[in-house]
Amino acid sequence: MALLEKAIKISQKHLLGIQDLSIKDIHLILDEAKKFISLNKSKNKKLDILRGKTQINLFFEPSTRTQSSFELAGKRLGADVMSMNITNSAIKKGETLIDTAMTLNAMHPDIIVIRHQDSGACNLLSQKVNCAVLNAGDGRREHPTQALLDALTIIDRKDKVQGLRIAICGDILHSRVARSNIYLLNMLGAEVNIVAPSNLMPKDIEKLGVNTFSDMKKGLKDCDIVMMLRLQNERMSSSFLSSNREYYEYFGLTPDKLDYAKKDALIMHPGPMNRGIEIDTKLADDINKSVIKEQVELGVAVRMACLKIFCE
Amino acid sequence: MKKQYFLNAAIIDPKNSLDEMGGLIVSEEGKIEAVGKKVNKNNIPSREKFIDLSGKHIFPGLVDMRVFVGEPGYEYKENFKTLSNAALAGGVTSVVTMPNTSPIIDNVSIVDFLKRRGRDKSKINIYPSASLTKNLEGNNMTEFGLLQKKGIIGFTDGTKTIQNSRLMSRIMRSAFDLGCLIMQHAEDNELSQNGMMNDGVIATKLGLQGIPEVAEKIIIERDLSLLEDFNCRYHISQISSSKSLDVIEKKKDQIDFTTGVSINNLSLNENDIGDFRTFLKLSPPLRTEEDRQSLIRGINKDLIEVLVSDHKPEDEESKRLTFSQAATGASGIETLLPLSLELFHNNSIKLPKIIKLLTSNPAKVLKVDKGNLSIGNDADFCIVDINKPWIVKKEKMISKSKNTCIEDKKLQGKVTNTFVKGVELFKL
Numbered sequence: 001m002a003l004l005e006k007a008i009k010i011s012q013k014h015l016l017g018i019q020d021l022s023i024k025d026i027h028l029i030l031d032e033a034k035k036f037i038s039l040n041k042s043k044n045k046k047l048d049i050l051r052g053k054t055q056i057n058l059f060f061e062p063s064t065r066t067q068s069s070f071e072l073a074g075k076r077l078g079a080d081v082m083s084m085n086i087t088n089s090a091i092k093k094g095e096t097l098i099d100t101a102m103t104l105n106a107m108h109p110d111i112i113v114i115r116h117q118d119s120g121a122c123n124l125l126s127q128k129v130n131c132a133v134l135n136a137g138d139g140r141r142e143h144p145t146q147a148l149l150d151a152l153t154i155i156d157r158k159d160k161v162q163g164l165r166i167a168i169c170g171d172i173l174h175s176r177v178a179r180s181n182i183y184l185l186n187m188l189g190a191e192v193n194i195v196a197p198s199n200l201m202p203k204d205i206e207k208l209g210v211n212t213f214s215d216m217k218k219g220l221k222d223c224d225i226v227m228m229l230r231l232q233n234e235r236m237s238s239s240f241l242s243s244n245r246e247y248y249e250y251f252g253l254t255p256d257k258l259d260y261a262k263k264d265a266l267i268m269h270p271g272p273m274n275r276g277i278e279i280d281t282k283l284a285d286d287i288n289k290s291v292i293k294e295q296v297e298l299g300v301a302v303r304m305a306c307l308k309i310f311c312e
Numbered sequence: 313m314k315k316q317y318f319l320n321a322a323i324i325d326p327k328n329s330l331d332e333m334g335g336l337i338v339s340e341e342g343k344i345e346a347v348g349k350k351v352n353k354n355n356i357p358s359r360e361k362f363i364d365l366s367g368k369h370i371f372p373g374l375v376d377m378r379v380f381v382g383e384p385g386y387e388y389k390e391n392f393k394t395l396s397n398a399a400l401a402g403g404v405t406s407v408v409t410m411p412n413t414s415p416i417i418d419n420v421s422i423v424d425f426l427k428r429r430g431r432d433k434s435k436i437n438i439y440p441s442a443s444l445t446k447n448l449e450g451n452n453m454t455e456f457g458l459l460q461k462k463g464i465i466g467f468t469d470g471t472k473t474i475q476n477s478r479l480m481s482r483i484m485r486s487a488f489d490l491g492c493l494i495m496q497h498a499e500d501n502e503l504s505q506n507g508m509m510n511d512g513v514i515a516t517k518l519g520l521q522g523i524p525e526v527a528e529k530i531i532i533e534r535d536l537s538l539l540e541d542f543n544c545r546y547h548i549s550q551i552s553s554s555k556s557l558d559v560i561e562k563k564k565d566q567i568d569f570t571t572g573v574s575i576n577n578l579s580l581n582e583n584d585i586g587d588f589r590t591f592l593k594l595s596p597p598l599r600t601e602e603d604r605q606s607l608i609r610g611i612n613k614d615l616i617e618v619l620v621s622d623h624k625p626e627d628e629e630s631k632r633l634t635f636s637q638a639a640t641g642a643s644g645i646e647t648l649l650p651l652s653l654e655l656f657h658n659n660s661i662k663l664p665k666i667i668k669l670l671t672s673n674p675a676k677v678l679k680v681d682k683g684n685l686s687i688g689n690d691a692d693f694c695i696v697d698i699n700k701p702w703i704v705k706k707e708k709m710i711s712k713s714k715n716t717c718i719e720d721k722k723l724q725g726k727v728t729n730t731f732v733k734g735v736e737l738f739k740l
Contacts, residue, residue: 098632118634119519120588141519204513
């Protein structure tokens with residue numbers, strides 16, 4: 001069995017988005033990640049699979065969980081991990097992304113993990129460097145490892161994704177997490193409901209194969225999973241919503257709205273959360289319903305799997 | 313200059329309703345002396361040498377109403393000399409230059425400089441436009457009358473739109489009094505804010521902020537409403553969507569105005585952006601295939617009169633960025649005609665109609681006696697092999713900036729010679 005798995009290779013050189021992956025690729029990553037779950041719970045967490053490899057984390061946007069998760073994942077696999085501090089770098093002095101890429105490329109890294117505020121930044125980077133590029137979030141476009149860890153969390157709790165009804169709620173317009181999840185959950189056979197106020201619903205999103213709702217109660221009906229998204233106030237240049245309290249009233253996840261979902265429905269959130277805006281604080285901490293902490297935990301396993309697979 | 317004889321060509325001259333096999337005689341003064349089927353081997357002096365153009369076409373020199381030149385201020389992108397050479401390679405002999413330079417063409421003192429540079433450095437006819445508002449700020453009108461007297465052909469804020477309705481109404485009144493041509497780039501800034509491409513499923517997938525069609529439509533609706541009161545000479549620089557065309561169709565019988573379209577919007581659609589190809593970041597944005605086809609219908613129904621290159625040279629550095637950071641626009645003056653011919657080859661638009669939109673129609677909008685082969689006029693014309701296959705390669709482009717949006721595209725039809733005032737200035 002182990003031999004057989006090794007024979008399967010990932011179809012892509014880079015992990016830029018779920019859109020580029022085949023269903024085989026997805027299973028390859030998820031199966032690999034499952035192996036790391038128990039390792040991450042054990043006492044000795046260090047492996048040497050990536051010993052001698054260099055991983056550069058290039059985060060142009062602030063990030064807590066993704067950056068630390070990638071850093072930890074690389075370290076646990078034995079890679080030399082370097083996290084660039086953008087605020088002190090040449091980028092602040094006007095260097096373009098391509099020049100930064102060329103500079104880093106000259107240092108012969110084996111993998112670059114990039115987060116950037118512009119959609120497509122990782123695609124541009126991947127065209128200019130020799131090593132593999134992992135997308136840790138580009139603008140509104142994709143956040144593939146988040147979708148993969150979400151899928152892993154769902155599989156861990158529900159054994160499968162196939163046939164589940166999953167609602168993704170909130171600021172879909174600005175969300176790369178929503179986009180990556182739509183592609184992945186669709187590929188894995190879920191029925192995806194998108195719930196958002198019309199002002200935060202991207203144009204023609206139903207063409208991606210989802211049902212759209214602007215009424216949360218209808219959108220949550222009989223759902224197995226309720227995935228809440230953060231209201232990305234920092235990306236909103238003009239008035240999308242009248243107020244946070246009105247948003248909470250209509251689109252915040254509260255016990256009465258959750259009642260429309262299935263009794264055993266799970267609550268997910270990619271973090272960081274705005275408590276009392278998109279989610280009721282008690283629900284967020286409800287250990288019987290919320291799997292938010294587990295998402296973070298499995299995130300490390302998924303990133304270890306991605307680093308391993310794309311470094312090879 | 314010796315008298316020149318061109319025989320056996322297919323001649324299209326829309327202004328004079330000419331579409332026939334025949335010849336062209338250019339006088340010693342570089343003027344059109346005779347043209348058409350009556351010019352043949354039997355009625356020219358037998359001792360004279362002639363050029364046999366069998367299998368080729370003669371068109372009037374193209375008139376391109378929307379061209380950006382980097383002079384003054386952005387000479388590294390394009391100067392008058394490089395623009396002129398690129399234009400000649402595309403059969404373009406007259407251009408309207410946009411005022412978006414540095415400094416901006418918004419006052420009389422800079423017009424002299426511009427005309428002098430245009431005359432000394434370029435070999436084609438340069439018709440400079442000036443801005444509608446001072447410093448393109450959209451607040452105060454420029455001196456339409458004085459600028460026009462200095463030789464400004466029309467007024468536009470180029471890539472910008474007059475947002476303020478009251479100001480637009482006043483501009484129209486002034487233009488009405490002074491007989492000036494107003495060319496509006498139609499885009500509501502609030503609706504298109506931070507937008508980078510057509511608003512639709514592709515933008516959603518690429519995670520790029522969209523520019524909705526209504527941003528264009530709402531300005532056209534507003535301007536055409538204002539125009540009902542003061543019907544000045546008004547031209548919509550470019551339209552991109554089917555919705556805009558609907559508005560135009562409704563108003564066409566009631567008021568006088570003209571409409572342009574860029575060859576890019578006519579030949580490409582949003583899918584061509586592919587994997588964040590910044591060379592296809594354009595304004596107005598490329599829209600859906602349905603929009604593209606409706607623009608072709610618009611031409612065939614005479615709702616769109618002018619075809620432009622929207623030639624916007626940008627250096628490589630301003631395109632080698634992420635899509636949101638990259639500059640907008642594509643270099644296209646030398647591919648305007650070949651790319652237009654694609655619409656003839658694929659049976660979208662008849663050849664005389666295409667040539668009309670590239671020659672006599674823009675000349676009529678501008679009120680200049682160009683873009684025709686009328687007897688006694690300057691012999692500005694091009695010779696074209698409309699079937700010659702070739703591939704667009706940026707390294708072979710003549711324009712100083714190589715930001716073509718049709719790199720590697722296979723085209724059919726190439727300009728082989730271009731003449732201005734009877735002098736051959738380009739030869740393939």
